[in-house]
Amino acid sequence: MKNSSKLAALIALACATMMSTASAQDMAPQAPVQAQATVNPDWANTAWYMGAGVGRTRADIYNNDLANRMSAAGAPLTSFNADNRDTGYKLFVGKKFNRYIGVELGYFDLGDFSFDAGSTAGRNLRGETDFRGVNLDLVGTLPLTERLSLLARAGVQYAKARTSYSGNFLNAVSNPNPPNEGRRHAKIGVGAEFKLSEALALRAEVERYRVTDAVYNNGDVDMASVSLVYKFGRPAKVAYVAPAPAPIAEAPAPVAAPVAPAPEPVPTSEKVSIAAEALFDFDKSIVKPEGKAALDEFMAKLQGMNTEVMIAVGHTDSVGTNAYNDKLSMRRADAVKAYMVSKGLDPARLYTEGKGETQPVADNATAEGRAKNRRVTIEVVGTRTAK
Template sequence: MKISRTLPAMIALACATMMSANAQDMAPQQPVQADSAFVNPDWANSAWYMGAGVGRTRAKIYNSDLARRMSAAGLPLTGYNVDNKDVGYKLFVGKQINKYLAVELGYFDLGEYSFEALTTANRSLRGETDYRGVNLDLVGMLPLTERFSLLGRAGVQYAKARTDFTGNALNAVTNPNPPTEGRRHAKLGLGAEYKLTEALALRAEVERYRVTDAVQNSGNIHMASLSLTYKFGRPAKVAYVAPAAPVAAPVQEAPVAAPTPPAPEPVPTSEKVSIAAEALFDFDKSIVKPEGKAALDEFMAKLQGMNTEVMIAVGHTDSVGTNAYNDKLSMRRADAVKAYMVSKGLDPARLYTEGKGETQPVADNATAEGRAKNRRVTIEVVGTRTTQR
């Protein structure tokens, strides 16, 4: 098999460019807000991207026309051997239209295929054909999770076939060295994509190319490939800023000979706090982070002097993922908050937990800012506190 030397070098260069551009994302970072791998999901829905792929190709060319030609030349077929597998490559650039659609322009090399037709009197005809071309596809994407999506593509491709014939039965073909044949055909594909980061993703696809060779034989070539894609223009990450430590109020001397005030009476009170999930947990996790423990410690400190009657911790999520998954995630996070507060001395009988999933948003889930507000845990406390009237 003859394999182009130029195209693999181009693909290697494209992959190196993507990996170099993504090095900043993969290198260790200073602490950022709650797993910053997906802090700007809306940006990715309108970004430009490039990619490169390599895979195994398999051709199925219909050679009934060749058999007819050889029979007409008085050379009926007695045997037929084919080599219909090779390695294919592709390079492409694309533009996300929205979360579900993208447009891609690409270049492909489907490899080289050969056949040997045997006839009577020890005569044979051997042919070799390679296919290269360009394509324009509309790519549909169905996100199943924040990282994993299914892909489907449909488009048009223009493939050029270059064929050479050898052997001692060349009279079966009109021209042993026919000119390059270019034809426009449809192109289809199915696959899946996994986002390694917001910018870098891995694709696995199966595509079908309709082709025509230089002697007008038609058929299909299928390519199963793995590709890397890289999206450009990722916004800068937002660093996590820890809450400032409370500043102690200046100590004032008690007034001399001030009358002792009457003892304050307990009054009913209700206090409620909402803590962003990013401050408590890593992405898609329910283990309280050190920053989250600090926030809960601060909240429990504010309850000093309050006779609590009941406390309720309620977990909430955004709309990414299925309803069933989000319900379970919100409940696990509420239970994790309770477990930590109980470990700090809270009576477990006084704290109840609920998981509301994505059913009670406080902001629009269509934006990254809105989804961040919806990923939260609220804690409401009802009891009595001694306050000065």
């Protein structure tokens, strides 16, 4: 691997910093608050972030321009061998303006590339070039699910070329050791991003850099890379705290009274909506401890009711495809049923449904509205003794 040890150390340091920062936030003590103040993953839509990536590069330079130069110098090109692959690196920082658009500033090292050219009468020429520079890109994001998104980028980059030549036909080039030259060109790329957690994500991208070497040979360098991305400013995780039970006043001494007939049971229908963040982690369908506490409190309120049927319905916001959201809402409803059955509920009395994103109660265009739409509703039909 050519001239890469220093930049490899920077990449490793950046990745270690991101991982340690994420771990520190996960281990920080959390202040107890009410259930509606749970973490909202939409904060990441306007977050600052940093990242580091590594990948393979492939250059397409020299051939046509070099053949013309050697022919003009009286030695037509008879053989050409190029080492046009290497390892590239990049470091970057960015800012999301909303869930779809962001801007990114980066530093890149595309690696080192070389060629050996032969001509008539044993003449030969060898050249070596490396490219390093900075870029400024506009990055577009298209969410497919809560975790997976497609990426597209377009921007401008300034790459500095460092070129040197050797061999016995140096008069084919004007200067065997030309000064480092910088040129501004366009840059494009496509890729995908997968969220490992609310703050940490993994990217896979393919990018094309237009470059010019120190003697004005033009070409392209393509880089296929994998990057680790860390977003700053994640809200602290909070725990659900059930409300304290109301104090029970001491009952007065019983007074003899005529025995009244037992009241007739009256039909009762009750419906409760529990925010999905109170029950599950981001993009998960496993009930959290604070979610179990919320369900325990709900089941305690059913004491004294002869339940006939219960229906748990899962809902999602509009992020992701309809098929994905339908399955996610059903998994969450089934998880609620499984927990309530483990607490003694007759499974035959509880039915589950998944409505996906089809029944919003708020506007999905805002973060607050999407948070309200991620919920589980439980409807109970039964009889309760009249008071």
